[in-house]
Amino acid sequence: MENIFFDIGYTSLTDLLFKVIAFLLVSGLLLYVIYLALTKIIFRKNKHRKEINLRLVFLWTIFAYFILFNVYIFVLFYRNGIDSLHWTNAKFYLGIIAHLTIYIGLLAYFFIKSHSLKKIINEKSIN
Amino acid sequence: MATPTIIIGIGTSGLYTLENAQRFYYETYKTNKPRNVEFIYIETNESNRPVGTPIGNDITRVYISLDNMAEMIAELKTSCNNPSWVPESRVVLAAGLGAGGIRACGRLAMWGRNQKGDNFGNVINAITNAYAKVMHINNNDANLAAQPTVFVTGSLTGGTGAGVFIDMGYLVRHIIQNAKDIYGLFLLPQEPKVIRGFEVMYGNAYGAIKDLEHYNKVENNYKEKWPNGFTKDLEAPPYELVQFISQDYQDGAPAISTLSGLYKMAGLYLFLNIAGIYEKRRERLVDAAGNSLIGKYGTFGLSAIQFPKDQIQELVSSQLSIELLHRLTESTEYYLNGQKRPISRASIKQSMAVVFDGILESAFATLNTVEARDLLVSIDKDSTRINKGEIKGSPVEFIIGMFTSTRNDNYHAMVNNNIKSALNVFVDNIYQQVDNAMESTENLYYAKYVLEDIVESIERTLSYWKSIGLSSQTQNWDNELRKLAIGCTKSTYKSVFEHDAVLKDRLNTIFELMKMHLSIRVLVDICKHVREGQIKLEGSNHELPKLQFFDELIKKLNALIGKTDELENGSISFARRLNDIKGDINDTTLPILRVYPSNSFSKECEKAKETYTQRSGGNVRSITEVIQQQNILNYLKQKQGGKFNEEIYLDFLKAFRLKVDTLNCIEDFNIASYIRNSTEESIRTARKATSPFLKINRVFTPSPYLPRFVVGDDTNEITDVLTAFRNQNYNDFPDTIDGKKELTDLKNIVVFYDEKGNFIPITDLSYINLMKDAYTNVPSGLADENITSERWKNNRSAYTTN
Numbered sequence: 001m002e003n004i005f006f007d008i009g010y011t012s013l014t015d016l017l018f019k020v021i022a023f024l025l026v027s028g029l030l031l032y033v034i035y036l037a038l039t040k041i042i043f044r045k046n047k048h049r050k051e052i053n054l055r056l057v058f059l060w061t062i063f064a065y066f067i068l069f070n071v072y073i074f075v076l077f078y079r080n081g082i083d084s085l086h087w088t089n090a091k092f093y094l095g096i097i098a099h100l101t102i103y104i105g106l107l108a109y110f111f112i113k114s115h116s117l118k119k120i121i122n123e124k125s126i127n
Numbered sequence: 128m129a130t131p132t133i134i135i136g137i138g139t140s141g142l143y144t145l146e147n148a149q150r151f152y153y154e155t156y157k158t159n160k161p162r163n164v165e166f167i168y169i170e171t172n173e174s175n176r177p178v179g180t181p182i183g184n185d186i187t188r189v190y191i192s193l194d195n196m197a198e199m200i201a202e203l204k205t206s207c208n209n210p211s212w213v214p215e216s217r218v219v220l221a222a223g224l225g226a227g228g229i230r231a232c233g234r235l236a237m238w239g240r241n242q243k244g245d246n247f248g249n250v251i252n253a254i255t256n257a258y259a260k261v262m263h264i265n266n267n268d269a270n271l272a273a274q275p276t277v278f279v280t281g282s283l284t285g286g287t288g289a290g291v292f293i294d295m296g297y298l299v300r301h302i303i304q305n306a307k308d309i310y311g312l313f314l315l316p317q318e319p320k321v322i323r324g325f326e327v328m329y330g331n332a333y334g335a336i337k338d339l340e341h342y343n344k345v346e347n348n349y350k351e352k353w354p355n356g357f358t359k360d361l362e363a364p365p366y367e368l369v370q371f372i373s374q375d376y377q378d379g380a381p382a383i384s385t386l387s388g389l390y391k392m393a394g395l396y397l398f399l400n401i402a403g404i405y406e407k408r409r410e411r412l413v414d415a416a417g418n419s420l421i422g423k424y425g426t427f428g429l430s431a432i433q434f435p436k437d438q439i440q441e442l443v444s445s446q447l448s449i450e451l452l453h454r455l456t457e458s459t460e461y462y463l464n465g466q467k468r469p470i471s472r473a474s475i476k477q478s479m480a481v482v483f484d485g486i487l488e489s490a491f492a493t494l495n496t497v498e499a500r501d502l503l504v505s506i507d508k509d510s511t512r513i514n515k516g517e518i519k520g521s522p523v524e525f526i527i528g529m530f531t532s533t534r535n536d537n538y539h540a541m542v543n544n545n546i547k548s549a550l551n552v553f554v555d556n557i558y559q560q561v562d563n564a565m566e567s568t569e570n571l572y573y574a575k576y577v578l579e580d581i582v583e584s585i586e587r588t589l590s591y592w593k594s595i596g597l598s599s600q601t602q603n604w605d606n607e608l609r610k611l612a613i614g615c616t617k618s619t620y621k622s623v624f625e626h627d628a629v630l631k632d633r634l635n636t637i638f639e640l641m642k643m644h645l646s647i648r649v650l651v652d653i654c655k656h657v658r659e660g661q662i663k664l665e666g667s668n669h670e671l672p673k674l675q676f677f678d679e680l681i682k683k684l685n686a687l688i689g690k691t692d693e694l695e696n697g698s699i700s701f702a703r704r705l706n707d708i709k710g711d712i713n714d715t716t717l718p719i720l721r722v723y724p725s726n727s728f729s730k731e732c733e734k735a736k737e738t739y740t741q742r743s744g745g746n747v748r749s750i751t752e753v754i755q756q757q758n759i760l761n762y763l764k765q766k767q768g769g770k771f772n773e774e775i776y777l778d779f780l781k782a783f784r785l786k787v788d789t790l791n792c793i794e795d796f797n798i799a800s801y802i803r804n805s806t807e808e809s810i811r812t813a814r815k816a817t818s819p820f821l822k823i824n825r826v827f828t829p830s831p832y833l834p835r836f837v838v839g840d841d842t843n844e845i846t847d848v849l850t851a852f853r854n855q856n857y858n859d860f861p862d863t864i865d866g867k868k869e870l871t872d873l874k875n876i877v878v879f880y881d882e883k884g885n886f887i888p889i890t891d892l893s894y895i896n897l898m899k900d901a902y903t904n905v906p907s908g909l910a911d912e913n914i915t916s917e918r919w920k921n922n923r924s925a926y927t928t929n
Contacts, residue, residue: 032622039623050632054620 005072008080010094023098027065027106035061055117062110069102129163130276130307131261132401133254136168136186137281137295138233138288139175140314140390144280145186146178147394152401153180154437155872160185164401165257169250169295171236171287178699178773181444181781189253191236192243199239207238207352211927228327230334230925233290238354247354254302274307276405278397279366282314283335284328290925293338296365297349301357308409311369312396314389317382318375318822318894322901329901330923337902338926339369340889343423368412370425371821371888372396376718377428378818384716387707391717392429392820399838399878403870408834408882411865415832421884426823428883430718430816432809434796434875438708439728443735443792444783445701445708449688451748452701452779454569456684461570465746470573476580482560483584490552491642497541506538506638510631526612526634530641532601538638543645550649554666557581557653561672565760569750571684574760575677582657582674585650592643599647611637672760680763687772698772701780720812722801724794735792742790753782798877799844803851810857813837816879817859822893827883835860838878842869848877 004022038061043053076099077085086092093100136145145166149159159180160166166186168177171193177186193199197216204213214231239246261275277299281288292313299309313335316328341347342364349361372393374383383389400408415421460467495502509529512518518525532539557578564577592598596607615633619626653671656664660675685691689702712721712728723731754762766774787793802809817835819827829835837860839845849862860866860879889895905919914922 036623039625049636050625050629051618051620054623054625054629 006076006079008076008084008092008095008099010091016094016097019098020101023102027069027102030068031061031065034064038064052117052121055113055120059110059113059117062106062113066106066110069106073099073103129161129403130274130405132164132276132278132405133257133261133299133303134164134166134278134280134397134401135254135295135299136166137279137291138170138285139172140282140285140288140386141280142168142170142175142177142186143387143390144312144314144393144397147391148397148401149184149186149394150180151395151398153182155398155402155874157182159183161401163261165260167253167257169237169253169287169291171233176770179777181777181784183777187253187257189249190243191239191246191250192241193232193236193239194243195241196232196235196239199235199241202240203235203238203354206354210351212925214921228331229286229922230290230331231286231922233285233287234294234925235290236287237291237294240354245354250298251302251355254299258303274305275303276308276310277303277306278310278312278400280312280314280393280397283332284314284316285331288313289331289335292335293342293349293365293926294351297351297359297361300361300363300365301359308367309365311366312393313369313371314393315371315373315821315888315892317373319897322897323906326901326906327923329898330919331902333895333898333902334923334925336888336892336895336898338924339365340887341926364423366423368421368425368884369423370427372426372819373821375820375822376815376818377820377822377827380815380818381716383718383820384714385710387711388714388717389820391711395431395878396427396429399880402873404834404836404838404868404880407836407865407868411832411834411882415830415884418832419885420830420832422886424886424888425882425884426819426821426886428718428816428819428881429878430720430812430814431876431878432720432722432798432802432812433877434723434798434801435712435721435728436793436795436875438712439731439735439793440784440787441780442705442708442732443739444780444787445705446732446736447739447748447783447787448776448779449701451750451753452684452688452775453690455571455750456681456688456690457570458572461568461573463568470570470576472576472580475573475576476583479560479577479580480584480587483581483588486553486556486581487588489556490549490646491639493548493552494542494545494642494645497545500541502538502541502638503635506634507631510634511627514627514630522616523609523612526615526637527605527608529634530608530637531605533605539641539645542642546645546649549642549646550652550664551667553649553653554664554671555668558666558669558671562758562760566751566758569759571677571681574672575674575681578657578672578677579674582654585654589647589650589654592647597640597644597647599644599651604641604644607640608637611640676764676767680767683767683771684775687775699776700772701776704776718812718815720808722796722798722805724796731793735787738792739787739790742792743786748782748786753779795874797844798875799839799841799848802848802877806851806855809848810852810855813852813857813860813879816881819881819883823883823886823888823891824893825886825891829859831861831865833884834865834880834882836866836868836880838868838870838873838880839876840869840871840873842867845869845877 004019010016035058038057039054042060043057046053048056134145134148136142145168149166152161153159159182167189168186169189169191171191173190173192177184177188179185200213200216203210207213212231212234214229214235237246237250240248258275279292279295279299281292283289283292292311296309296311299306315332315336316325319325319329322329342349345362349359349365352358372389374386374389376382383392412421454462458470460469462468506529509525513522513525528534529537530539531537532543534540560581561574561578565571565574568574596603598604611633615630615637618629620629652662652664655661656671657673660673664671682691686698687700689700689705709728711717721728725731725734750759751757817829837845837848839848845867846862849860849866852858852860853862859881892898902923903916903920905914905916
């Protein structure tokens with residue numbers, strides 16, 4: 001397990017796919033847990049419509065997870081040492097492709113969700 | 128000993144004379160008449176109404192309608208033995224307003240009966256009631272004489288006065304059988320410069336004088352069968368004494384320039400009689416009659432030296448009223464706590480947008496409850512049932528069923544049936560906003576802007592609702608509802624256990640949207656009511672004001688204060704009254720010399736205004752104070768339903784006069800002392816009284832038997848005046864008991880009165896031949912070419928006296 005989350009070397013395509021799936025599953029689980037917790041904590045007394053509040057909470061959830069993920073990345077790089085980060089080597093990128101997927105995916109997801117929230121609270125919308 | 132007196136005015140001139148008498152009485156005693164006097168006014172012109180003094184009006188109006196004249200004629204012919212004076216239907220139908228200058232029409236009006244009432248009965252009732260009133264006072268006051276005196280006044284130039292004046296004398300004799308005296312005071316047209324165009328006036332007057340002369344002769348009896356069933360065959364003349372006056376002076380001095388000046392003189396004469404000179408006159412007249420010095424006809428001369436305190440007070444009060452009313456119609460500024468502030472339209476707009484949001488919230492909140500059932504609680508329960516699957520059919524159909532317009536047992540039906548309560552909230556709150564604005568700013572423009580900006584907010588809201596797809600159409604709502612119901616079943620947030628809250632929230636949103644859909648019609652109606660005035664909307668207490676209401680008020684008030692010139696004909700206004708006062712003061716043809724401590728009317732007015740400002744502490748009065756703490760909006764609305772101009776005019780004038788009076792802004796002026804200092808000018812004025820208001824071809828020699836005296840507030844002062852006159856060799860007014868009359872309340876004026884008699888107008892009036900021509904000959908170029916000589920003469924006759 002430690003190899004999956006703290007090893008940045010590329011071994012095989014099978015391992016790579018396994019690693020990406022594992023990252024996605026863990027990220028999904030963590031997002032759900034954070035979201036569930038935040039829905040019970042923040043915006044409880046807000047007078048906005050419930051759906052809007054829940055969507056706002058989800059954006060905060062992504063943000064919170066993003067912070068956690070960045071902390072994890074820092075720990076990852078610290079443990080592997082500066083010498084293992086070969087930024088000019090294509091193989092290095094194959095090793096961190098799971099991390100990159102989550103990083104970019106989170107950002108993209110945040111903007112997609114914020115855009116859909118904007119659409120809902122648009123004054124011309126009856127919803 | 129005062130005498131119970133009834134004064135009857137006939138026709139429009141009779142009314143104006145009574146108004147002047149009432150006004151003089153008010154100016155002197157601050158009441159409209161003494162308790163032993165009644166004023167009655169009989170008129171054929173429905174639009175004429177008495178104008179009161181600042182404390183109101185005490186002239187009883189008796190309207191004798193000329194509607195359905197053909198039927199009136201037919202009935203009179205049957206019930207009164209076909210009197211020969213009754214005109215032909217085709218003649219009277221062309222009469223026009225009032226009696227139309229046809230004497231027989233005036234007479235017909237008094238005798239007739241139509242759907243508006245029994246004219247003859249109404250006149251009898253009015254005189255009987257007046258008689259009962261003065262006698263009731265009489266019975267409770269030992270200082271009053273036992274027999275009443277009646278004065279009948281009017282002009283003999285029109286149809287009404289010249290038509291009924293003889294009947295009126297006999298009618299009074301019939302009703303008040305113990306009448307001490309029945310006097311006539313009739314106005315004649317002045318000596319004509321040109322008679323062309325005035326033939327009706329002079330012809331009528333001649334016909335009337337001729338008829339009166341006929342009944343004044345013992346050999347001619349008044350024989351009529353009246354509509355009340357009485358048959359009269361009377362030998363006595365209709366009046367003990369008839370006094371004629373016109374705008375002319377006998378000595379050829381320039382005639383009184385206006386008819387209103389003549390009404391003023393007639394009014395002054397009647398006022399002096401009820402104020403106390405009647406008894407003094409009568410003592411002399413009895414002696415004069417015994418010595419054959421008066422006869423059946425008389426006239427008089429009257430002049431006065433006056434400090435016009437009342438006119439100054441009225442002018443100042445009018446100016447103060449204008450200033451205060453001007454605040455109501457000021458379009459750029461308003462007063463708050465006595466400070467002038469600009470009206471900021473942008474800030475009103477901004478605050479009204481916020482206010483309307485609040486009103487909308489309150490109105491929607493009232494729709495949450497129907498017959499003590501809280502619909503929001505009910506919707507909560509329904510959302511729980513949906514999530515628990517305790518419903519029949521699909522959730523989408525269930526939700527549609529809750530809010531669709533096609534059912535009559537759901538939330539849509541309940542809210543729709545309760546929409547009046549939302550309307551009440553809208554109307555009451557909007558009214559409240561306008562009312563608050565009116566009360567705090569006392570400015571009609573401000574209140575109008577508040578209303579206009581609330582309506583703008585409504586329109587903006589409606590436009591927004593339209594943009595999100597809402598309308599008042601039920602079909603449209605049902606289509607939108609389906610989309611919303613489908614949306615409710617998607618993304619339910621069950622994974623985070625928030626599905627109950629989310630569905631409840633979504634159903635509440637649909638409920639709010641449904642309220643908007645149902646309120647659209649109400650809000651559109653409010654806009655239509657306010658902007659176009661097409662419909663009438665009422666809340667729980669008030670009708671919603673309209674912009675038109677404010678526009679009309681502003682227009683009327685501007686006309687009332689003379690800011691614009693859009694006054695209805697005959698309406699009273701401050702500007703008109705100011706002009707009248709100034710015109711009256713500057714009218715040198717009136718035999719009244721106006722004197723002032725500062726030698727100037729305008730200086731006296733300025734001084735009075737300065738004193739007012741000083742003594743009232745420089746504070747600007749509020750409208751609420753003037754209208755005695757009433758609500759301004761209610762007050763104006765109530766006045767709009769009545770005689771707006773007259774009522775507002777009187778309310779404001781009365782309030783300011785009272786204040787000016789209470790603060791004693793104008794001091795009395797001792798006229799006797801003025802006369803002593805300006806004797807020559809005073810003698811010129813006194814001399815005017817010895818020339819009567821009538822051009823008679825006869826020299827009136829002074830007679831000690833006829834009334835000639837000076838009236839003032841103190842006998843000693845009058846004696847001083849007469850002494851000053853004697854010192855200048857002026858002796859027309861004798862310094863004897865008979866030559867002086869003290870009326871202690873008659874401040875600021877000294878009146879010179881001289882009565883003449885023993886003439887016969889039908890022969891002695893200097894222009895009687897011109898009048899006879901006008902009576903006899905049809906003028907050329909009349910609009911109605913069918914008028915024959917006979918018909919012309921018939922129109923100028925009302926009694927069978929040939």
